[in-house]
Amino acid sequence: MSEFVVHSVPGSPFGRAVLATFAEKGATYRFASVPPGTMKSEPHTSRHPFGRVPVLEHNGFTLYETQAIIRYLDRVLSDPALTPVDPKAAARMDQLMNVCDWYLFQGVNNVIGFHRIIGPRLMGLTPDETAIANAMPKAHLVFTELSHLLGGNIYFVGEQVTLADLLIAPQLAFLAETPEWKPLTSNAPNLVSWLRRMNDRPSLQMTTWERVAKLSKAA
Numbered sequence: 001m002s003e004f005v006v007h008s009v010p011g012s013p014f015g016r017a018v019l020a021t022f023a024e025k026g027a028t029y030r031f032a033s034v035p036p037g038t039m040k041s042e043p044h045t046s047r048h049p050f051g052r053v054p055v056l057e058h059n060g061f062t063l064y065e066t067q068a069i070i071r072y073l074d075r076v077l078s079d080p081a082l083t084p085v086d087p088k089a090a091a092r093m094d095q096l097m098n099v100c101d102w103y104l105f106q107g108v109n110n111v112i113g114f115h116r117i118i119g120p121r122l123m124g125l126t127p128d129e130t131a132i133a134n135a136m137p138k139a140h141l142v143f144t145e146l147s148h149l150l151g152g153n154i155y156f157v158g159e160q161v162t163l164a165d166l167l168i169a170p171q172l173a174f175l176a177e178t179p180e181w182k183p184l185t186s187n188a189p190n191l192v193s194w195l196r197r198m199n200d201r202p203s204l205q206m207t208t209w210e211r212v213a214k215l216s217k218a219a
């Protein structure tokens with residue numbers, strides 16, 4: 001069986017979505033840690049011209065953008081399927097994945113998650129409270145909409161886990177570690193229960209920041 005290589009960094013929510021997809025499929029991969037401070041230079045920019053993670057390599061095929069990667073994995077590792085067959089359910093999954101990238105990440109997690117977690121933990125920065133406060137109106141809107149779309153479902157699109165759950169869970173798990181989580185979920189208890197269910201899945205347990213950091217040290 002050909003080797004999958006994931007270039008990423010421990011703690012990356014997008015990278016975690018890829019690793020969790022492998023775990024859901026029961027498939028193996030090699031984790032190639034991108035050394036700190038090298039994401040914007042060669043050789044990484046040859047893999048990812050925008051200097052981000054994750055990047056997948058498979059049989060000489062290189063792919064960046066998390067949605068593209070996990071959709072590719074769902075096609076080449078077909079069992080269990082993580083995309084619904086029903087066109088409406090598949091469209092809902094696609095919609096949620098775009099809500100994640102366009103609204104949950106941009107302006108919410110890349111601000112709150114950065115200032116609360118990444119900056120202090122990796123760069124010794126003090127959280128910028130003004131930037132966090134400015135991100136909160138959009139964050140409330142995103143949480144309200146995610147809660148609405150989840151409704152009474154077990155997973156975002158129904159009873160089966162899909163790529164949408166695997167993309168969104170690492171982003172919300174990040175925010176759940178911040179003081180903003182409580183006000184953001186005060187009217188969204190279904191999101192709290194959903195995240196608990198996701199965190200209980202082996203695929204999320206195997207891909208925590210700590211577990212991936214250990215994996216990357218051992219590699």
Ligand SMILES: N[C@@H](CCC(=O)N[C@@H](CS)C(=O)NCC(=O)O)C(=O)O
Binds near residue numbers: 013051054064065
């Ligand atoms: N649209 C990209 C976003 C990837 C992304 O932003 N990754 C973060 C880590 S979770 C990153 O590489 N950040 C480095 C930076 O912003 O310079 C994807 O879906 O893969």
